[in-house]
Amino acid sequence: MGERFDIVVIGAGPGGFRAARRCAQRGASVAVIEKEFVGGTCLNWGCIPSKTLLASAHLLLQARQVSEMGVDIASATPNWAKIQQRRETIVGLLRKGMMGSAKAPRLTYIEGTAVVTAPGKITVQTNGQQRQLEADKLILATGSQPIQIPSIPFDGKTVISSKEALELPTIPRSMVVVGGGVIGCEMACAYAAFGTKVTVVEALERIIPMEDAWVSRLLEREFKNMGIEVMTGQKVTGVDKSSAPAKVNLASGQSLDAEKVLVSVGRRASVDKQIVETLKLEMNGPAIKVNAKLETNVPGVYALGDVVGTTYLAHGATAEAEVAAANATGGNEEMLDYALVPRVIFTFPEIASVGASEEKCQAEGRDISVGKGFYKANGRSVAHNETFGQMHAVRDKAMNEIVGITMVGAMATEFVAFARTLIGTVEPIRNITFPHPTVSETLEDALHEALGELLLEQ
Numbered sequence: 091m092g093e094r095f096d097i098v099v100i101g102a103g104p105g106g107f108r109a110a111r112r113c114a115q116r117g118a119s120v121a122v123i124e125k126e127f128v129g130g131t132c133l134n135w136g137c138i139p140s141k142t143l144l145a146s147a148h149l150l151l152q153a154r155q156v157s158e159m160g161v162d163i164a165s166a167t168p169n170w171a172k173i174q175q176r177r178e179t180i181v182g183l184l185r186k187g188m189m190g191s192a193k194a195p196r197l198t199y200i201e202g203t204a205v206v207t208a209p210g211k212i213t214v215q216t217n218g219q220q221r222q223l224e225a226d227k228l229i230l231a232t233g234s235q236p237i238q239i240p241s242i243p244f245d246g247k248t249v250i251s252s253k254e255a256l257e258l259p260t261i262p263r264s265m266v267v268v269g270g271g272v273i274g275c276e277m278a279c280a281y282a283a284f285g286t287k288v289t290v291v292e293a294l295e296r297i298i299p300m301e302d303a304w305v306s307r308l309l310e311r312e313f314k315n316m317g318i319e320v321m322t323g324q325k326v327t328g329v330d331k332s333s334a335p336a337k338v339n340l341a342s343g344q345s346l347d348a349e350k351v352l353v354s355v356g357r358r359a360s361v362d363k364q365i366v367e368t369l370k371l372e373m374n375g376p377a378i379k380v381n382a383k384l385e386t387n388v389p390g391v392y393a394l395g396d397v398v399g400t401t402y403l404a405h406g407a408t409a410e411a412e413v414a415a416a417n418a419t420g421g422n423e424e425m426l427d428y429a430l431v432p433r434v435i436f437t438f439p440e441i442a443s444v445g446a447s448e449e450k451c452q453a454e455g456r457d458i459s460v461g462k463g464f465y466k467a468n469g470r471s472v473a474h475n476e477t478f479g480q481m482h483a484v485r486d487k488a489m490n491e492i493v494g495i496t497m498v499g500a501m502a503t504e505f506v507a508f509a510r511t512l513i514g515t516v517e518p519i520r521n522i523t524f525p526h527p528t529v530s531e532t533l534e535d536a537l538h539e540a541l542g543e544l545l546l547e548q
């Protein structure tokens with residue numbers, strides 16, 4: 091007989107770790123198994139290291155503009171060794187913090203690769219040793235991996251994924267980013283600020299195609315100012331690595347020089363084939379199929395986070411973890427509307443949205459009014475010399491409710507949780523006092539206009 095637990099969680103990324111802690115807090119005995127590092131992609135190769143690089147890059151850009159604000163500094167250049175060292179230190183510190191919170195009553199953290207050998211039976215392999223576990227319930231949170239383009243496979247040196255892009259030994263002179271989605275655009279911003287000549291090649295007609303077209307337009311305008319070239323409606327057909335720099339060939343016949351080719355065309359659920367076959371799990375394309383309770387077709391087996399292919403966001407994974415953990419411990423909860431999981435992009439400028447977009451409302455034939463707030467009209471933004479950006483609020487006229495908010499500009503990602511609380515609200519925005527002078531007044535302007543309450547110039 092193996093060691094018995096009420097619940098075994100496979101994967102200690104943000105989703106699995108949150109689910110394990112919540113189940114333990116709700117009284118279950120829980121084992122969480124992780125084959126690499128606690129924190130998963132998010133902490134080790136995703137959210138945190140990318141934001142660490144972006145923070146240095148952002149400071150560098152600001153430092154180059156400080157003379158406009160009456161501050162003279164001699165020069166601002168990246169110290170790559172220190173930037174990389176800082177990234178490693180931050181990831182290490184946060185890992186330590188997470189491991190500290192794994193020392194909770196009823197929670198057992200196990201290092202190793204989990205294999206499900208039969209329903210309720212799990213073998214953990216660590217350094218040639220095996221540990222047998224038994225569990226009444228199973229939560230699968232095994233994450234995702236970058237999608238590879240067959241004609242330009244990753245080689246880890248020239249053709250790289252975001253994982254290598256975060257840890258490059260030197261700042262490359264040139265980089266072609268294949269894919270103008272979230273990760274590609276974030277990395278483009280970071281490296282452009284560090285001095286790399288960046289070209290983003292996107293097959294669709296615009297970068298960040300999941301947001302409204304005005305968002306892509308603003309971002310492209312700012313990319314131009316940063317010296318990032320954007321080529322849309324273009325496909326990469328191959329990479330010729332016979333000389334340095336490599337040549338990136340496009341379907342149009344053009345070719346681009348690139349010391350590094352970052353392929354960022356999305357991520358795919360990381361599904362262990364053996365687990366799927368042993369449990370006879372139903373799939374939804376490459377992802378594990380779950381219902382609104384995050385339960386798979388096998389009763390008592392839950393899945394969440396990137397492995398179910400819903401949001402591909404860390405906070406999407408933790409939101410699902412809360413639901414799965416509640417259900418695995420006797421609750422009866424369902425995942426709320428996915429449109430209410432805020433979408434965040436840490437480009438320069440930042441992008442954040444929640445609820446329905448303008449284009450989605452229009453496609454559904456909803457009668458809407460859109461209110462806009464402008465950073466350039468906002469006192470704090472002007473004082474801070476950060477005047478680029480807009481906030482849009484969408485009201486469904488029939489329901490007379492705010493149904494969506496999209497923001498492009500400084501700190502947009504920090505406002506979106508608050509913006510979420512306004513979705514579906516019927517409370518007059520006049521009842522909320524926005525402190526002055528704050529960037530949040532830009533959102534106030536957008537909301538007033540959407541609700542037909544804008545103070546007009548006399």
Ligand SMILES: Cc1cc2nc3c(=O)[nH]c(=O)nc-3n(C[C@H](O)[C@H](O)[C@H](O)COP(=O)(O)OP(=O)(O)OC[C@H]3O[C@@H](n4cnc5c(N)ncnc54)[C@H](O)[C@@H]3O)c2cc1C
Pocket residue numbers: 100101102103104105106107123124125126127129130131132133135136137138140202203204205231232233234252253273360362394395396397401402403404405406407434436
């Ligand atoms: C460059 C980059 C930047 C990102 N930035 C953001 C951001 O700013 N904001 C945001 O919300 N999201 C961001 N993401 C996405 C975010 O990282 C993921 O959505 C999130 O990590 C998903 O969490 P998860 O728990 O589902 O899976 P993961 O974090 O991938 O964790 C899964 C874990 O399972 C483990 N595992 C897999 N199989 C087994 C097994 N058989 N046995 C034991 N362990 C196993 C893996 O080792 C891994 O640690 C970013 C991603 C990338 C790549």
